[in-house]
Amino acid sequence: MINVLLARLRQGHRTIRFPTDKPNVPDRLRGRPVIDPAKCPPDCRVCADVCPTDAITLDSKGLRLDLGRCLFCTECVQACPQDAIRFTTDHRLATRAREDLVMGEGELKLAQALDEKAKRLFGHSLKLRQVSAGGCNACEADINVLSTVVFDLGRFGIQFVASPRHADGLLITGPVTRNMDFALRETYAAVPAPKLVIAVGACAIAGGPYIHQPEVRNGAASCLPVDLFIPGCPPHPLTILDGLLRLLGRIESRPA
Amino acid sequence: MARTGFAALHPGQAMPKAGLPLLPMPEFQRAIAAGVGRGLRVSALFGHCPAPGAPVELFAVLNDSARAILRGARSVLAADDFPSLTRECPQVHLFEREIAEQYGVTPRGHPWLKPVRFHASYRDLAPGSPAGADADAPAQALLPALEGQAAPGAGTHGAGPLIGVTDFYRVEGEEVHEVAVGPVHAGVIEPGHFRFQCHGEEVLHLEISLGYQHRGVERMLIGGPDKRGIPAIETLAGDTTIGHATAYCQALEALGEGRVPGRAEVLRGVALELERLANHTGDLGALAGDVGFLPTSSYCGRLRGDFLNLSALLCGSRFGRGLVRPGGVAFDVDDARRDQLLTRLAATYRDVQSAVNLLWESASVQARFEGTGRVQPEVALSLGLVGPAARACGIDYDVRSQFPSGIFRFAQVPISTWTTGDVFARAYVRWLEIQRSVLFIQEQMKALPEGPVRTAVGAARPDHVVVTLVEGWRGEICHVAVTDDSGRLARYKVVDPSFHNWMGLALALRNQQISDFPLCNKSFNLSYCGHDL
Structure with a gap:
């Protein structure tokens, strides 16, 4: 028993002061990318060619990077001869609309808060049911x-619950395999309205590495409305x- | 070994496919049964259909860990069925089911023939063409039906049989009841379905039915290596990113005659051990949580993250994504980063010691760990269990020791075993391995060789085959790559350790209380997506 108490002293207080203090992130963290299309020579498409999920497109509007498809794998960074793409350590990436994830030169339009009514409902207590629908156990972890x-997480009033009946929404990972499609829809149906859907990770947003595989549905938005x-x-x-x-x-969103 | 007709294979060394003996089916099967009878283990047994409509070819890789050698051979199926070997050699039960499902052939007399992952057959599809491209066409039951049973495709959706619609093993009796759990579970974990046959609290039988995570990984790799290969490999079991990426890169390096610089070998080894440390520490915390011992549970939850952060220190990703690449690693470390890693590792390890030792000192924890979910050594051997689950039954097998590759050729990691085969043993083996892994990283990082971290790898040689083995944190990862006449991947087989071990969990539950399932499950902590691919 004394050792339990000694261990408690030794382990100390470990909760980070987020979001009040600036979080400590790894210096090599691959966060929000920055692209500089001005550096791109005409007709160069090296980055687009090496991208495993075709997250990068080059058209009349220039270079665009779809963060929803991006695996943050650095293949484009390594391939670009002009250093026109780099990853910053900015961890803030979430958006409310799928199209907001498609980045050009400008800033990323980070997620806006729910409307006042929904905020009154969920703002101080959000219970989520997590469904892994083909997730690789990294998002889950x-x-x-x-x-x-x-x-x-509990200090923000957010909690993962065991039953969809107790939940205010679903938090989905994985590309939604055909074999989980039915179970995912049933779980969604079991959540009482009004309800939220949150897609976490490249798979749940657009299929991730498995995009266009016939065995998957290319993400949660293919079968549910994602918030x-x-x-x-x-x-x-x-x-x-x-x-x-x-x-x-x-967390207040900056004006766009 | 001439009497069995199997050829010697060395992991990580490519050989011409023609060098792999082509045996008649009876001889092929006899050799597998005889080998397993002598104590060899089946590392891989899989089908391959070289061209649409062509006969199915079978490949077998037997693991003679006592002599540190693999044995391989192949055979061609003359018909769409073959006699099942499962009754004689239980170890092949799931391999035969997989072959049946993937290639639409029937292992005759298989005692429990049913879908593994519930997908349409790959047979008759040109290599690389999408399975179920005609997904909305009328459903076909392509898996041979269980004898005397309706086709499992009844009520299909899309191109495959409907997941979970199949017969389950049932125990009949007035007081017997059935408990069905999943695919969606109560916690934040992957999906799978469990059927318990219970008498009161006692579990008479547990059947585990998976496939919900099936993303078509093996089919996706056919026609490669290409740019989609590495991300698929890194996410086929995302908690084992380094383990599977290393096996894949070693295969491509063997096929393309690439050489990995020593510095990269060390960094790969360090990343592999960091992956083991994070997962083992997390598992010990979760085991503590499952017996209601909250101090270790909450400390290890944090410490697991600290190990993940060390992987992020190396490459920016907590799971080692983007680190291991053909020819080496994509990120180097300078002296300052190395020193930071060693300092943080030492501090984290001190806290892990303090957290984990509480488990062994607490009678309430020991009372729940000891004797729960026991697997007998002979059962572990006959099922071909791998990793900590096997070593907890006293089986002396660790790829890092018997089939060392990369830096493990120069730095031996002693095998950690225990003998009791219960939850305690599986927990304690993890603790022994944590200690060994920390020592390994400390030694290796202090003696990091100079030089580059990546070299170019040539194109894969045509008509070659290579087997690679890596000791992932769950056990033996086995990859087999077969190239076609243009050097493209004609078949890429992945055997995650979970593929061997799920049956071990099912048997560990026999005659246990159903309330001990979470504890037993966590003591194996198997991968759903690694099994489902």
């Missing part, structure tokens, strides 16, 4: 991490937490 002492998109492969826990808190209006 970094969602689980939110419930550890480091992030302490929040959190990109990454997998997203850093701070990216997920930032997205959830923005949705609830607990």
Whole structure:
């Protein structure tokens, strides 16, 4: 028993002061990318060619990067001869609309809070049912991490619950395999309205590495209305937490 | 080994496909049964259909870990059925079911022939063409039906049989009841379906039915290597990114005669051990949580993240995404980063010691761990269990020791075993391995060789075959790559350790209380997506 107490002293207090303090992220974190199409020589499409999920397109509007498809794998960065693409350590990536994830030169339009009525309903208590629909256990693992002492999700009134009947919404990972399609829809149907759907990770947004595989449905939006998109492969826990808190209006979005 | 007709194979060394003996089916099967009878294990047994309409070819890789050698051979199916070997050699039960499902052939007399992943047959599709491209066409039941049973395709959607619609093993009796759980579970975990046959609290039988995570990984890799290959490999079991990426890269390096610089070998090895540390630590915390011992549960939850952050220190990704690449690694470390890694590792390890030792000192934890979910060594051997689950039954097998590749050729990691085969043993083996992995990283990072971290790898040689083995944190990862006459991947087989071990969990539950299922399940902590591919 004394050792239990000694261990408690030794382990200390580990909860980070998020979002009040600037979080400590790895210096190599691949967060929000920055693209500089001015650097692109005409007809160069090296980055688009190496991208495993065709997240990069080059058209009359110039270079565009779809964060919903992006695996943050750095193949484009390594291939670009002009350093026109780089990843910053900015962990904030979540958006409310799918099209907001398609980046040009401008800033990313981060997620706006729910409307006042929904915020009154969910703002202080959001219960989520997580459904992995083909997720590889990386998104799932970094969602689980939110419930550890480091992030302490509970202090924001957010909690993962065991039954969809107790939930205010679904948090979905994975590309939605054909084999999970039915179970996912049934789980959604079991959540009482009004309800939210949050897509976490490249798979749940657009199919991820499995995009266009006949065995998958290219993400949650293919079968359910999605209220929040959190990109990454997998997203850093701070990216997920930032997205959830923005949705609830607990972190103010900058004006676009 | 001439008497069995199987050829010697060395992991990580490509050989011409023609060098792999082509045996008549009876001889092929006899050799597998005889080998397993002598203590060899089936690392892989899979089908391959080289061209639409062509006869199905079978490949077998037997693992003679005592002699540190693999044995391989192939055979061609003359007909759409073959006698099942499962009754004689239970280890092949799931391999035969997989072959049946993927290629629409029937292992005659298989005692439990039913879908593995519930998808349409790959047979008759040109290599690389999408399965179920005609997904909305009328459904076809392509898997041979269980004898005397309606085709499992009844009520299909799309191109495959409807997931979960199949017969389950049933125990009859007035007081017997059935408990069905999943695919959507209570926690934040992957989907799978569990059927318990119970008498009161006691579980008489557990059947595990998976396939919900099937994304078509193996089919996707056919026609490669291409740019979609590595992300698929890194996410086929996302908690084992480094393990599977290493096996894949070693295969491409063997086929393309690439050489990995020593510095990259060390960084791969370090990343593999960090992956093991994170997962083992997380598992010990979760085991503590499942017996209601919250101190270790909450400390290990945090410490697991600290190990993941060390992977992020190396490459920016907590799961090692983008680190291992053909020819080496994509990120180097300088002295400052190395020192930071070692300092943080030491601090994290001190906290892990403090957190984990509480488990062994707490009678309430030991009372729940000891004797729960026991797997007998002979059962583990006959099922061909791998990884900590096998080592917890006293089986001396660890790829890093018997089939070392990369840096493990120069730095031996002792095998950690225990003998009791219960939850305690599976937990304690993890703790032993945590200690060994920390030592390994410390030694290796202090002696990091100079030089580049990546070299170019040539194109894959045509008509070659290579087997690679990596000791992932769950156990033996086995990849087999077969190239066609133009050097493209004609077949890429992935055997995740979970493929061997799910049956071990089912048997560990026999005669246990159903309330012990979470504890037993976590003590194996198997991968759903690694099984479902």
